Amino acid sequence: MIQRSHLQQLPLKPKFPLAKHRLLMVFFTAALTSSIIFTPAVHPQSPSPSPSARQELKAEIHEYAKRHVDNEQSLQTEAVVNIFSSNKAGMSRGEIGKIYEKEYTRLKEEQDADLLYKIKKDLLKDLGWVSAVILFLVLIFRDVITGWVTNLFNTIWTWIYNRCAGSKFFRSISLKRYRDGLKEKHNQLKIPFRPSRPLSLKDIFVPLKVTGTHDSELIDAYRAIATNRRLMVTGSPGSGKSLLLRHIALRYALEDLPEFPEQPIPVLLELHRLSNSDKLLKDWFVDALARDDFPRAEKFVDHSLESNNLLLLFDGLDEVTSGERHRIVGQIKDLLDKYPKCRAIITCRTAVYRGEFNDAVDKALEIVDFSDQQIQQFLTSWEKEMQEGKSVEQLMQTLHNRPRIMAIARNPLILTIIAYLYADTKFILPHSRAEFYQKSTDILLDTWHQEHNQFQAREKRLVLRHLALLFQDSAKQHQQDKRSMNYQTLLAEVKTVLPGLNIEEEKAVPLLDEIVERSGLLLAIDGGERYQFAHLTLQEFFAAAALLEKADDLVTRFQIDPDAWRETVKLWCGLAGDSTTLISKVCQIDPITAFQCLADAPNVDPGLATEIITYFQVRLGAASVDNAIEKAFGNVAANTSFRGKTVFQFLADTLATGSEEARIIAAANALSFTNKPEATQALVQQYSQPEVSQALIRMGDLAVLPLADLAVRGSEDALDALLAIGTVNAARVIVPLLWQTQTNLAYQGAWRLAGLLQQPNIEAVLRNYSLTEEQRRAKWLDWIWQPFNEPRGSALPIIAGRIAYLISKSPD
Structure with missing residues (x-):
């Protein structure tokens, strides 16, 4: 089958003279049709490389072959060829492949013969x-x-x-069974709220973007992993940190990790397991391998660490208890010091990362929120699950109409809940964050499949509140894992709640089973030996509800451990009637948390709110963890209340009249975090300022139409921004530019649209694009799409042909 690579591989901007454009078009044609006659290229002779250079290169290729055979890996020809394709020995790609495969085969035959x-x-x-x-x-x-x-x-x-299993004789069998174990564990993404219908992790996974210091430096997470031996990856709760590590493990199991030519073996270790244990770190790796059907791996772990053959995946530093954190960080750093070439990735919540590994990793990167393009891509995998009359575009529009919900929908965990409720229920999205959690958990506990429920939602809700508070408290009181609890302890705690609910203790087991099996809010892990909330955010929400009438108790907990209780405090403000007293006390402990609370609090004394806002207006542009000040401004300004409108106007005025670059950038970022259409207008009016473009890109589809207007007026930067947004709506507004009378604008539009056509969802939308008769009669290369079976009446052949025609005519 002919691959649709012709448009995917085009540069995004014309960077070659006309002669090279025409040469590119010849290649373009050859990739698509079998009617082109190939003629061999004549290369000028160059001096022959020295024999020693060829021998050294050959030895390096042999070393890769040996490593792959020793590790029981399949042939990795393409990866090895890519590594050595740019060499000074004059070796062609074909020759490199032959040398590698010959040595691999020889070593494999020797291994089998022995x-x-x-x-x-x-x-x-x-x-x-x-x-x-x-x-x-x-x-x-x-x-x-x-x-x-x-x-x-x-x-x-x-x-x-x-x-x-750990002996050399069993190595290939053990690794195969380990891969099978990883596939079984990670191949399907079990949605707690619909346990009988999991999704494919491979299909649902959306490539994540990470940033080092500024949003303008966004790079693909896998690219960052491939180019750095050791990474610290931070992100907000539910941002996809754990999912990224699971996806790495799954791709290894499927033998699909070309980013790592040496094919290291990933071992995923959830750090919350290490709490309250004196076990050596290497023994935890052995346990992790055993859980995935590779027992007795002590010698294997020792040998693989020595030979730098492991990819150590440490997940959830934030889930380690505060009392144990120093010890566990020390263990990990000692191990990394002992094996300096061993690959490692460590994940942690941004808000609680204190830079402990900055001197032990190559880079510390942060997973950024989903863009509109990523949200759209994620929701596309749910489309076949949606009921008649529902669509991804309809849901996207609903989210854009609810700025506060759109803000949390940029988190993959929350987006999963939204997608499930939208696809499977009659749930209507509310406008506030706390109300969203309240209503969505109510549906999961009661409304959904109500006929199968034995217990009332109120009863299950009170049990979950008790357990959530217990989980949050247990970490501090007993230095235990704050994410999970063993079954017997959990069951005993459920029994203590039941008398107050007028339920017999004997019903503790069926009630717990109903919560786990019917709602998915609580999960059984480790074969049912331990239990945990589906996500820490849900645990924090129920803990907030448990303390709704106990504000002083919450403040005390926050004062003792701000990192553990910050989200709970913010959610509490969304649930409470009047948050004035609590926010005032929190402000004395941590002012930025108090400011963040204003975004969730429906009722707070105006004088206190003004005092806090004024305090941070002066500090706008100051550095903060996770852009916390900018996001807090954006969240408050997103509110339709008088307070929200006042903060919004302050940000717009700062952007328009500010003189300090840091404050202008901060104001632009804060406006983009509002997710309001009015923000795009404020940003577009200041588009001449370089800081504005990235903020508009972050706003996704909301910025598409204003950017399209700028593009029509000749702004190439606006076209680049549309390409970066990358949604179907961005593609739609670029299409008309292909027939612009301003030929340079048409050329530029063609290059950008070529960059977007690689996305299947955009290709599908453009197939149904409505073309005018004038557009159909314009010049286009009709052979471009001929190899593909397009439906009758599809606009895609004309659009693709017009892109190719313009690129072929594009000047230098």
Whole structure:
């Protein structure tokens, strides 16, 4: 099948003289049709490289082949060729591939031929002669064994494997079973709210973007991982940190990690497991491998660490208890110091990361919120689940009409809940964050499949509140894992609540099962031995509800451990009737949290609110963790209240009349965080300022029409911004530019639209684009789309043909 690479590989801007454009078009044609006659290119002769250069390169290629055979990896020809394609030895890509494959095959045959030696050296050493004889007898008579003998064989083999999986003889078997275990665990993304219908992680995963210091430096997360041996990855709750590590593990299991030619073996370790334990870090890796069907891996772990063959994935530093954090950080840093070339990725919430690993990693990066393009891509995987009359575009419009909900929908976890409720229920999105959590959890506890529920939503809600508060408190009181609890302790706690609900203690088990199985708000993990909330954000919401009448208790907890209780405090303000007293006390402890609370609080004394806002108006443009001040301004300004309108006007005035660059940038960013159409107008009016473009890009579809107006007036920067937004609406407004009488604008539009056509959802939308008769009669290259089976009447062949025509005519 011919791949649609012709438009995907085009540069986004014309960077070559006309002669090279025409040469590009010849290549363009050759990639699409079989009618082009190829003629060999004649290259000028260059001096022959020295034999030593070729030998050194050959030795390096052989080393990769040896590593892949030793690690029981399949052929990685393409990856190796890409690594060495730019070489000074004059070796062609084909020659590199042949050398690698020849050496790989030779080493593999030697490995297979050495079977008897391996049996004597490894198998007999681990098993002894009696067990080895049993194994041979089972293998010899396997064709005649039937019935109960087959079960006996499986039992014996399992016993042997569990005892010897870590030996060299079993290495290929163990790694294969490890891959199978990872696939089984990570292949499907179980949605807690619909456990019987999981989604494919491979399909649902949206490539994440990370940033180092400024939004303008956004890069793909996998690119960052490939170019840095060690990374610290931070992000907000539910931003996709854990999902990224799971996706890495899954891609390894599917042998689809070209970013790592050396093919390191990922080991995913959830750091909350390490709390309250004296076990060595290496032993935790052994346990992690065992959970995915690679037992007895002690020697394997030692050898792989020494040979830099592991990719260590440390997930959730923020989920380690505060009392244990220093010890666990020390353990990880000691290990990284001992094995300086071993790859590692560590994740943590942005708000609680204190730079502990800055001197141990190559870079500290932050996962940014989903753009409109990413939201659209994520929701596309849900489209087939949506009921008749519902669509991704309809949901996107609803989100844009609710700025506060759109703000939290940029978080993958919250977007998952929204997508589920929209696709499967009659849920109507509210306008406030606290109301969203309240209504969505009500549906999950009661309304959805109500006929199957044995217990009332009120009863389950009170149990969850008690458990959430217990989980939040347990970390501080007992230095335990604050995310999970063992089953017996959890069950005992449920029983303490039931008498007050007039429910017999004997019903604790069915009530707990109903919460887990029907709502998905609480999850059974580790084979049912432990339980945890589906996400920390949900735990924090229920803890806030539990303390709704106990504001002083919440303030006390916040004062002791601000990081652990910050989100709970903000959610509490959204639920409470009057937050004035609590916000006043919180302001004395941490002013920025008090400012953030104003975005959620429906009722707070105007004098206090003005005092806090004034305090931060002076500080707009000052550095803050996670752009916290800018986001707080944006969240407050998004509100339609008088206070919100006042803050919005302050930001617009600062952008228009400010003289300090830092304050102008901060004001632009804050306006973009409002997710309000009015913000795009304020930003567009100041588009001549370079800081504004990135803020408009962040606003996604809301900025498309204003940017399109700028593009029509000749702004190439506006076209670049539309390309960066990358949604179907951005593509739609670029299409008419292909027939602009201003030929330069048409050329520029063609290059940008070529960059967007690689996205399947954009291709699908443009297929149904309505073209005028004048547009259909204009010049276009009709052969461009001929190899593909397009539906009758599709506009895509004309659009693609027009793009190719303009690119072929584009001047230097």
